[in-house]
Amino acid sequence: MKKEGLFYTVDKDGKILCELCPQRCHIKEGGIGFCGARKVEDGVLYTLNYGNISSASMDPIEKKPLYHFRPGKFILSVGSFGCNFRCGFCQNYSISQTQPNTQYLTPEELIDLALKQENNTGIAFTYNEPSIWYEYIKDVCEKAKDKNIDFVLVSNGYISEEPLESLLPHISAANIDLKAFDNKFYKGVCGGDVKIVMRNIEKMHNKCHLEITTLLIEGYNDSEDDVSKLCKWIADLNPNIPLHLSRYFPSYKFDAPATSLERMSLCRDIAKQYLNYVYVGNVQDADKNTYCPKCGELLIKRTLFDTEVLLNNKNCPVCGHDINISL
Structure with missing residues (x-):
């Protein structure tokens, strides 16, 4: 379904300026934004992914990963397509960087599906970047306000301030990817700005339950100094924010070797110097308690x-x- 997008203006050259995310795309007639999910037709910005679901699954809440939110519960996890980053190591590139086959569900149909699931705490918007699914997510949240449903975002945190502040009152929990503490990494590998992600984490940490994930790629974002700075910054916000250090495996455009178990252990020990709850992901037999x-x-x-x-x-x-x- 095609639906007019929110948060855009027309610039002096007649191009559409999309202001949903910090990429701030200037899109000409017939053009598509950086995210691959917003298109200009007849001078109007439309979403291309409204209600289009590429992936849906009942997952343990711990898989998001959220370890301190509704432990033991399940959550209906759904994704669409597109992303406003270009991470070369993306695990879900088949939906984040392309347009896969999808199934359309109205907000009401998705809510009904969630309510029918056993031991389900709500709906997680995940798999690809949920912020560019903004109009659909907001409609789902607003239509379910009396349904006692938790809404969860698993996001890169790259969204403009006004849309974030408008959506946050509906969100129960979020896991934000803080991909590195080095802006060269963000710009060169992801196509973003770490300071914007940090700003949004600061806005979120007192308004919903928040956990953070960092995927450690050996030789890229795992230096002892960078990990220390990242964890100290989180601790200055709140040392009780859970941090998930996830082990990288080769994927998409990255063929660097998987991060060593020794490096994962070292980074975990560094993180524990600053934070009260540190977990290691993608490591078999790691202590998840x-x-x-x-x-x-x-x-x-x-x-x-x-x-x-x-x-x-x-x-x-x-x-x-x-x-x-x-x-």
């Missing part, structure tokens, strides 16, 4: 097939320490 940062008591036990919550409400059952978690 949550422990009390004060006394070390096991609080959430995670296995391949089960999640066991051992908290006393939101507190450690041994020392009573308040845990950053949404049950």
